[in-house]
Amino acid sequence: MSDGGPEVVGLELPRDTAGFTRRECPGCQRPFKMRPGPFEARAVLRKLQAFFSFENAHEGEEGLPLWRCPYCGQRAEADAFLTPAQQTHLESVARAWANHVRYEQLAHVNRTLSVNPRPTFVAVAPEALPGPMDPEADELLRTLPMLCCGEDLKVLWDWDQPLYCPYCGSRHGGLSGRQQVQLRFIQE
Numbered sequence: 001m002s003d004g005g006p007e008v009v010g011l012e013l014p015r016d017t018a019g020f021t022r023r024e025c026p027g028c029q030r031p032f033k034m035r036p037g038p039f040e041a042r043a044v045l046r047k048l049q050a051f052f053s054f055e056n057a058h059e060g061e062e063g064l065p066l067w068r069c070p071y072c073g074q075r076a077e078a079d080a081f082l083t084p085a086q087q088t089h090l091e092s093v094a095r096a097w098a099n100h101v102r103y104e105q106l107a108h109v110n111r112t113l114s115v116n117p118r119p120t121f122v123a124v125a126p127e128a129l130p131g132p133m134d135p136e137a138d139e140l141l142r143t144l145p146m147l148c149c150g151e152d153l154k155v156l157w158d159w160d161q162p163l164y165c166p167y168c169g170s171r172h173g174g175l176s177g178r179q180q181v182q183l184r185f186i187q188e
């Protein structure tokens with residue numbers, strides 16, 4: 001089946017050494033990191049659909065989860081939180097992939113037209129698919145457990161205001177867990 005067809009690489013977004021993938025709020029543009037989930041594959045599928053229509057396109061209508069920016073609280077579909085570099089990368093992979101599929105279709109028509117002495121077109125081999133993105137750097141973000149959803153989140157180290165859980169939207173106080181416990185002792 002795959003006689004020199006394209007190797008699909010680079011569809012996974014890079015992770016840092018702790019396994020986190022970078023996100024960026026479409027509103028305030030602040031960075032944070034989450035562990036990748038099934039959303040990634042659906043975001044890629046959606047990019048691909050922009051370049052050529054799938055017969056099974058309805059599978060992509062499942063929709064993407066709504067996430068909330070941990071800092072400013074803006075809600076948006078998950079693919080809006082891809083960083084500009086990730087968006088560009090996924091689009092280039094999708095475009096190259098679509099070109100390969102079209103090439104395979106044309107080449108197939110050419111092969112089956114062998115009875116035709118003068119084929120009216122030549123399928124031009126497309127460029128190779130882009131390689132994976134650069135590895136994700138480890139930078140100064142702190143890891144916070146989102147107890148509401150059982151997921152970890154990496155946020156700006158010096159952020160001392162309330163945070164929203166990106167998954168469920170719960171608002172968490174601006175104090176560390178230890179400070180909250182101390183505060184409760186004081187109040188009781």
Ligand SMILES: [Zn+2]
Binds near residue numbers: 027028030070071
């Ligand atoms: Zn934001």
Ligand SMILES: [Zn+2]
Binds near residue numbers: 147166168169
């Ligand atoms: Zn949550």
